[in-house]
Amino acid sequence: MLPDNNNPIDETSLKVAYIERFTRFVEWPQDSSNEFIIQIIGDTELYDAMQAKFKTHSIKNKKTSVINSSEIDENNLPQLLIIGNINKIENYILKTANKPILTISNETSMCEKGVMINLFIHEKRLRFEVNEQALRNSKLYVNYRLMQMAMRIIYPVNNQNATNR
Amino acid sequence: MQRIGNISIKGKIILLILSVTYGTMILWSVFVLFQHSNETKKTFNQSMQMNAKIIADYVVGPISFNDTIETKNILKRINSIPSIIGIAAYGTNKQLITNYILNEHKPNITYSYNIEKTTIEDQANIKSFVGEIVYDNIHYGTIILHANTTEIQDQIQNYAKTLLFFIFLLGILAYLAALYMQKIISKPIQDLASVSRQISENNDFSLRVHRSTQDEITELYNAFNNMLAQIESRDRIRTEYEIQLTKAKTKAEEADKLKTSFLTNMSHELRTPMNAILGFSSLLLEEETPCGQYKSFIEIINESGNTLLNLVDDILDISKIEAGQIDIKKEDTNIHRLLEELLLSFNEIKHQKKAGEIALFLENNRNCKNLILTDPYRLRQILMNLLGNALKFTDVGNISFGIESITKQKVTFYVTDTGIGISSEQIPLIFERFRKIDNEKNRLFRGAGLGLAITKKLVELLDGEIWLESQLGIGSTFRFSIPNVISDSKEITNNLVKRSFADTTKRLNILIAEDESNNYKYLYQLLFKYNVNISWAKNGQEAINLCNIKDFDVILMDIKMPIVDGYKATKIIKATFPTIKIIAQTAYAGKTELEKVLEAGCDDYIVKPINPNKLISKLFSN
Numbered sequence: 200m201l202p203d204n205n206n207p208i209d210e211t212s213l214k215v216a217y218i219e220r221f222t223r224f225v226e227w228p229q230d231s232s233n234e235f236i237i238q239i240i241g242d243t244e245l246y247d248a249m250q251a252k253f254k255t256h257s258i259k260n261k262k263t264s265v266i267n268s269s270e271i272d273e274n275n276l277p278q279l280l281i282i283g284n285i286n287k288i289e290n291y292i293l294k295t296a297n298k299p300i301l302t303i304s305n306e307t308s309m310c311e312k313g314v315m316i317n318l319f320i321h322e323k324r325l326r327f328e329v330n331e332q333a334l335r336n337s338k339l340y341v342n343y344r345l346m347q348m349a350m351r352i353i354y355p356v357n358n359q360n361a362t363n364r
Numbered sequence: 365m366q367r368i369g370n371i372s373i374k375g376k377i378i379l380l381i382l383s384v385t386y387g388t389m390i391l392w393s394v395f396v397l398f399q400h401s402n403e404t405k406k407t408f409n410q411s412m413q414m415n416a417k418i419i420a421d422y423v424v425g426p427i428s429f430n431d432t433i434e435t436k437n438i439l440k441r442i443n444s445i446p447s448i449i450g451i452a453a454y455g456t457n458k459q460l461i462t463n464y465i466l467n468e469h470k471p472n473i474t475y476s477y478n479i480e481k482t483t484i485e486d487q488a489n490i491k492s493f494v495g496e497i498v499y500d501n502i503h504y505g506t507i508i509l510h511a512n513t514t515e516i517q518d519q520i521q522n523y524a525k526t527l528l529f530f531i532f533l534l535g536i537l538a539y540l541a542a543l544y545m546q547k548i549i550s551k552p553i554q555d556l557a558s559v560s561r562q563i564s565e566n567n568d569f570s571l572r573v574h575r576s577t578q579d580e581i582t583e584l585y586n587a588f589n590n591m592l593a594q595i596e597s598r599d600r601i602r603t604e605y606e607i608q609l610t611k612a613k614t615k616a617e618e619a620d621k622l623k624t625s626f627l628t629n630m631s632h633e634l635r636t637p638m639n640a641i642l643g644f645s646s647l648l649l650e651e652e653t654p655c656g657q658y659k660s661f662i663e664i665i666n667e668s669g670n671t672l673l674n675l676v677d678d679i680l681d682i683s684k685i686e687a688g689q690i691d692i693k694k695e696d697t698n699i700h701r702l703l704e705e706l707l708l709s710f711n712e713i714k715h716q717k718k719a720g721e722i723a724l725f726l727e728n729n730r731n732c733k734n735l736i737l738t739d740p741y742r743l744r745q746i747l748m749n750l751l752g753n754a755l756k757f758t759d760v761g762n763i764s765f766g767i768e769s770i771t772k773q774k775v776t777f778y779v780t781d782t783g784i785g786i787s788s789e790q791i792p793l794i795f796e797r798f799r800k801i802d803n804e805k806n807r808l809f810r811g812a813g814l815g816l817a818i819t820k821k822l823v824e825l826l827d828g829e830i831w832l833e834s835q836l837g838i839g840s841t842f843r844f845s846i847p848n849v850i851s852d853s854k855e856i857t858n859n860l861v862k863r864s865f866a867d868t869t870k871r872l873n874i875l876i877a878e879d880e881s882n883n884y885k886y887l888y889q890l891l892f893k894y895n896v897n898i899s900w901a902k903n904g905q906e907a908i909n910l911c912n913i914k915d916f917d918v919i920l921m922d923i924k925m926p927i928v929d930g931y932k933a934t935k936i937i938k939a940t941f942p943t944i945k946i947i948a949q950t951a952y953a954g955k956t957e958l959e960k961v962l963e964a965g966c967d968d969y970i971v972k973p974i975n976p977n978k979l980i981s982k983l984f985s986n
Binding site: 217220223345348 | 424425426428429431434499500502
């Protein structure tokens with residue numbers, strides 16, 4: 200259960216909960232793999248929290264494994280890639296471009312660089328923004344509820360849909 | 365039921381139409397209202413349930429990310445949805461996440477922190493709906509939505525009002541239709557009643573009811589008209605009968621009066637000659653009566669007897685005429701010869717009556733056609749009656765008679781006298797039976813008042829007509845016409861006018877068949893002075909027996925006799941001795957009886973009382 204304002208919890212736990220919620224509203228193309236791979240790059244704290252969370256929790260009814268690696272295995276692509284505070288972000292963007300890999304970051308202006316969902320704190324609340332173009336290119340299906348909750352949509356596919364909450 | 369029965373037809377028709385219309389409309393309206401109410405409620409419930417589901421779906425996102433503000437923002441959207449007055453979102457732990465209540469309903473609704481403690485069902489017009497917040501089989505919580513049912517109740521009420529309005533409107537239309545329909549049905553009945561009333565008030569059955577359409581009422585009208593026609597016809601017939609009965613009654617009363625008068629008159633007429641007969645015959649029996657007066661006494665007795673005979677003949681004639689028993693036998697008749705014979709007869713009668721101051725003329729143009737087809741016996745009787753009448757009522761002057769004209773169609777006879785005449789008022793009465801013109805002068809004349817009545821009937825039986833012109837104190841002219849039916853033969857000799865030579869000197873063997881000794885004696889006295897040999901048979905059988913023993917030239921055969929009657933005896937004798945001349949003597953004067961006599965084989969007949977001249981003539985003629 201997500202904490203409310205009356206029960207403040209730490210930011211990392213909140214991010215884990217958010218990331219788990221994101222997976223609820225995103226559909227990956229069908230594949231034969233029965234494993235859901237979450238790869239975390241450059242955020243150990245988050246990795247630990249994720250490890251703790253997904254030891255007992257599965258995503259999409261699949262066995263979920265959280266890996267902490269800076270290299271993307273082309274033969275075993277993760278479904279979810281969390282990119283921490285790193286410099287060469289463009290390389291990862293290039294590698295995952297047009298592939299069914301949901302990319303999440305928690306640094307400023309990451310969506311503009313090509314990350315699909317970026318988490319940030321706004322007015323003491325954890326919020327997120329979405330790069331709709333990147334999501335569209337990835338062939339991932341994103342439920343409107345996720346879009347509905349995004350504070351900002353970067354590169355909206357349809358200009359009319361551009362919102363700024 | 366009695367009260368309904370007393371309502372007019374107009375009222376009944378209106379009541380019927382309105383009760384059916386209103387009954388149907390009310391039942392239909394209740395049904396429609398019930399249906400509509402259920403449908404509205406059902407639609408409302410479904411709509412609210414749908415709203416709860418949609419809102420639950422909308423809040424999946426915010427609740428997923430624990431976004432209370434956004435959740436509330438979504439809940440606030442109920443502002444734009446009618447009837448929803450409050451909504452609350454509860455989490456999976458049944459704890460209240462957020463709620464929204466329309467300002468005006470805040471006093472009515474309170475959402476408890478725990479879903480299980482939220483109870484707002486008490487309020488009658490507020491209904492709650494639950495929508496589960498589920499996405500992808502994950503349950504996020506529950507939406508409780510409260511809706512105010514006042515609006516749909518208002519809607520139902522409005523619908524009911526509209527329906528009532530329409531029922532009212534239809535009711536007015538139904539009433540107008542009923543008014544119109546009742547006119548179609550009740551008006552003709554009212555018309556019929558009105559005509560019936562007029563008929564009963566004025567007793568005028570010539571009235572009729574009219575209707576141009578064709579329905580059951582028209583049938584009723586026709587039946588009514590037929591009934592009226594029958595009543596009218598029955599009334600007419602009854603009136604005719606009444607008139608006829610009144611006439612018949614008057615006639616019967618008059619006839620009764622006439623008969624009484626006739627009987628009185630008849631009594632007088634019978635007693636007067638009877639008085640002379642009995643009186644003078646008594647005088648004859650008296651020894652003191654001088655022999656020199658015998659003849660004059662006997663003449664009076666004879667004359668009185670003839671008067672009586674005429675009276676009896678007249679009564680018999682009128683009876684037969686009235687009973688329709690007079691037979692008319694038309695045959696070729698020489699009218700000139702008949703008139704000449706009448707002249708001879710009446711000159712003799714005139715002479716007997718010593719009416720020397722009366723001249724009798726026959727104006728007979730013998731150049732005219734002389735043969736017509738008629739009944740000579742009746743024609744003679746008519747002329748004799750008229751001449752007898754003229755002779756009776758004429759004291760001085762003349763009597764002329766004859767043929768006035770002969771046309772293709774008819775022959776007109778006339779009898780004119782210079783007698784007492786009658787007034788024009790009495791002319792139509794003179795041919796009525798028992799009618800004698802009662803005035804002082806007529807009382808001098810005898811008669812039963814039957815002669816002219818018989819004459820008129822006889823003329824009518826000959827298909828003719830009779831009329832009279834007369835002036836009081838100057839005289840009368842009777843005219844009658846009979847059809848001029850042309851006879852085929854040119855010359856004729858009939859019985860009535862036949863004249864044959866009678867040789868009274870020849871020797872005759874006469875058998876008198878007569879059971880009455882007085883009659884025999886009379887015949888014997890009449891005949892013994894001639895050259896005759898007389899035998900007497902007292903009945904038919906004796907006559908037959910005598911014929912077998914002796915030769916007879918003539919038999920005077922009475923008809924009504926004991927043992928064997930005249931008919932049978934004649935037949936038997938004629939069978940054996942066809943040359944014997946048989947003359948029937950009978951008191952049956954009817955023509956039918958006389959024909960029967962001839963049929964039985966008699967050569968001739970003579971009617972009782974026997975006229976001596978006629979008898980001698982018949983006996984000695986060839």
